[in-house]
Amino acid sequence: MGAGPELAVAGSRRIRGDIVDLVMEMDRPTPRFPAHVEELVEKAKGYANAAISENTRDAYAKDLRHFSVWCQRNGSSPCPRGTNIGPYIGACAAGDPKRGLPSLSVATIERCLSGLAWNFTQRGQLMDRADQHISIMLAGIRRKHVKPPRQKEGGRWLQPRRDDRHRSATI
Helix, strand or coil: CCCCCCCCCCCHHHHHHHHHHHHHHHCCCCCCCCCHHHHHHHHHHHHHCCCCCHHHHHHHHHHHHHHHHHHHCCCCCCCCHHHHHHHHHHHHHHHHHHHHHCCCCHHHHHHHHHHHHHHHHHHHCCCCCCCCHHHHHHHHHHHHCCCCCCCCCHHHHHCHHHHHHHHHHCC
C-alpha cells in the first residue's frame, strides 16, 4: 500500500485528472455569443427591466424585506406558504402598538401581497393568493377594516357651468 493515494481507489488517477481539468476550465473565459446575439440579449434585459417601473420594483423589494423580517422575528422561514402569509397579513392589519406600528390599510396589504407574489414568482416559487389561509384572512380584514367611500363635495356640481347653461338655452 506504499504506492500512494493513486491506488487507494480504482481509477482515481482518471477521476483526479477530470477534477484538475475541471478546475483548469474554470480559469478559462466563458465563451461569448456573437455580437448580434449579445445585442439581442441586452435588448431582452431592457424589456424585462421595463416590465415594471423602478418605483414598483422598489416597493416590491420593500414588501419582501418586511415579510422576511417579520418571519425571522416570528421564527418561521420566509417561504410563500399560506400558513406564513395568513398570519403576516393579519399582523399587518392589526399593527403593533408596542412598537408604535399602525395597522396597514386593505389597499396597502393587497399591494404587499402583489409584491410578495411577484418576488416569489421571480424566484420560481408559487404564491397562490387563492390559498384558503390567505383568502380567508384577506376577506376578514376587508370586512373588519372597511371604510366607506369618501363623498365629494357637491357645491360645484349643483350649479351648472356657464357653457352648460348656454348649450341648454340654444338646444
